[in-house]
Amino acid sequence: MRVMYLATYSPSAVKGLIDGSDRVAAGKKLFGSVGGKLVDVMFTRGDYDVVATVDMPDQKAAAAAAVAARASGAFTKLVVLEELDMGSILPMAGDALKVFEPAG
Numbered sequence: 597m598r599v600m601y602l603a604t605y606s607p608s609a610v611k612g613l614i615d616g617s618d619r620v621a622a623g624k625k626l627f628g629s630v631g632g633k634l635v636d637v638m639f640t641r642g643d644y645d646v647v648a649t650v651d652m653p654d655q656k657a658a659a660a661a662a663v664a665a666r667a668s669g670a671f672t673k674l675v676v677l678e679e680l681d682m683g684s685i686l687p688m689a690g691d692a693l694k695v696f697e698p699a700g
Contacts, residue, residue, distance in 0.1 A: 597655070599658045600649050601647070601662065601675070602675040603644060603645070603648075603665070603675075606671060607668075612670075615672045619637070620634070620637050626661055627648075629661075632657055632661060634649075634650055635650060636648070662676045688696045
């Protein structure tokens with residue numbers, strides 16, 4: 597499954613970047629430790645400092661990497677976007693919609 601991680605660095609992590617810390621290598625190690633493969637890293641300007649695209653074996657691995665990243669203290673904000681298979685979701689959503697009774 598493809599996962600995107602959008603992150604905002606903490607001030608101390610930004611200092612590490614300035615001092616020359618190789619964050620792509622660190623990302624490869626982190627994601628590889630849970631069976632994932634870093635596909636792309638993009639450093640950005642705006643709400644997020646970095647966007648990483650990763651191939652992950654499953655949701656558990658994607659969540660484990662996010663928990664480890666949060667626990668490191670290197671990020672003040674981290675958003676995880678998981679790719680969905682809409683072809684399998686939409687039929688179930690259609691069945692659910694048939695029985696759902698909205699308020700009002």
